[in-house]
Amino acid sequence: MDESTRSSxxxxxxxxxxxxxxxxxxxxxxxxxxxxxVEQFNITVEQFHILRxxxxxxxxxxxxxEAKDISRPAISQSVDLLVTxxxxxxxxxxxDRRHVKLDLTADGNAxxxxxxGDTRQWMMETFAPLSxxxxxxxxxxxxxxxxxx
Amino acid sequence: MDESTRSSxxxxxxxxxxxxxxxxxxxxxxxxxxxxxVEQFNITVEQFHILRxxxxxxxxxxxxxEAKDISRPAISQSVDLLVTxxxxxxxxxxxDRRHVKLDLTADGNAxxxxxxGDTRQWMMETFAPLSxxxxxxxxxxxxxxxxxx
DNA sequence: GTAAAATAGTTTCGATAATTAACCATTAAT
DNA sequence: ATTAATGGTTAATTATCGAAACTATTTTAC
Numbered sequence: 001m002d003e004s005t006r007s008s009x010x011x012x013x014x015x016x017x018x019x020x021x022x023x024x025x026x027x028x029x030x031x032x033x034x035x036x037x038v039e040q041f042n043i044t045v046e047q048f049h050i051l052r053x054x055x056x057x058x059x060x061x062x063x064x065x066e067a068k069d070i071s072r073p074a075i076s077q078s079v080d081l082l083v084t085x086x087x088x089x090x091x092x093x094x095x096d097r098r099h100v101k102l103d104l105t106a107d108g109n110a111x112x113x114x115x116x117g118d119t120r121q122w123m124m125e126t127f128a129p130l131s132x133x134x135x136x137x138x139x140x141x142x143x144x145x146x147x148x149x
Numbered sequence: 150m151d152e153s154t155r156s157s158x159x160x161x162x163x164x165x166x167x168x169x170x171x172x173x174x175x176x177x178x179x180x181x182x183x184x185x186x187v188e189q190f191n192i193t194v195e196q197f198h199i200l201r202x203x204x205x206x207x208x209x210x211x212x213x214x215e216a217k218d219i220s221r222p223a224i225s226q227s228v229d230l231l232v233t234x235x236x237x238x239x240x241x242x243x244x245d246r247r248h249v250k251l252d253l254t255a256d257g258n259a260x261x262x263x264x265x266g267d268t269r270q271w272m273m274e275t276f277a278p279l280s281x282x283x284x285x286x287x288x289x290x291x292x293x294x295x296x297x298x
Numbered sequence: 299g300t301a302a303a304a305t306a307g308t309t310t311c312g313a314t315a316a317t318t319a320a321c322c323a324t325t326a327a328t
Numbered sequence: 329a330t331t332a333a334t335g336g337t338t339a340a341t342t343a344t345c346g347a348a349a350c351t352a353t354t355t356t357a358c
Contacts, residue, residue, distance in 0.1 A: 021291040098306040138290040144283040
């Protein structure tokens with residue numbers, strides 16, 4: 001077996017274990033966010049993700065549509081709802097009046113702080129059984145994944 | 150700073166880098182599956198995930214609803230659609246006639262092989278820039294995550 | 299400098315998908 | 329033998345999404 005065959009097998013193994021691990025993990029995280037978001041704040045997980053993207057700087061309808069891979073009208077409608085709920089505000093950019101800048105309100109930020117704090121807490125508890133070395137490996141491999149995206 | 154404080158900071162760091170890495174990665178994977186599933190096989194990503202769960206052994210409506218965290222009627226409707234498409238079959242369990250066992254048809258399995266093969270290929274190409282050590286770390290950390298879920 | 303094209307976003311409308319509530323069939327419990 | 333619980337479906341309602349058409353603004357081309 002030559003070198004490239006062996007490395008491609010390792011790669012395949014990594015991909016396979018990824019599929020065994022991440023979908024259930026992601027599902028658990030979703031379930032947890034749903035609990036907090038729906039039961040405490042009455043927003044859906046999808047709305048949470050929109051708020052998350054806005055907080056991370058995707059602050060226009062187009063940017064959100066691109067980031068979430070759904071249509072602009074769909075985003076526009078969700079934004080409507082979140083504006084109605086008082087979680088975000090639309091402000092027209094005076095430099096280019098076509099742009100509509102999206103920002104979290106104080107309420108929106110507080111909500112995100114709460115959900116994120118809660119979720120982080122839960123994830124830390126979930127990850128707690130890992131050894132220091134395993135935590136380290138996890139962090140490193142995430143960092144290396146982040147580089148190649 | 151004591152030992153537990155330090156380890157909890159590491160944990161928090163791992164959680165944070167997770168949030169920076171995983172959602173965009175998952176989004177890319179979804180986008181890729183969507184391309185293949187929709188354009189080549191005319192099923193949605195959600196339908197793909199249902200087929201994936203069935204193939205992995207969640208072979209009843211209740212099990213799927215539990216696994217995907219959505220209502221049983223929603224699953225039942227999706228199953229209807231997939232049965233119509235000839236991708237899965239319902240068979241009543243003679244031992245307990247309330248049970249309806251779900252199985253992929255030959256077509257369903259072929260479709261999953263195709264989408265999964267394609268996705269795995271794409272992921273392998275995406276992960277290819279990683280070094281052998283990074284691949285190793287990734288595999289290990291996912292194995293350790295899998296253990297604690 | 300104006301007409302055409304491109305960009306950003308919204309509205310409308312039709313289709314899909316989700317939820318709740320009510321329901322049937324079957325099995326388990328008292 | 330009733331009653332309760334389980335597994336699943338059906339029906340009605342609501343929510344979400346996308347395509348097409350529309351408004352407003354800015355950029356490009358002539």
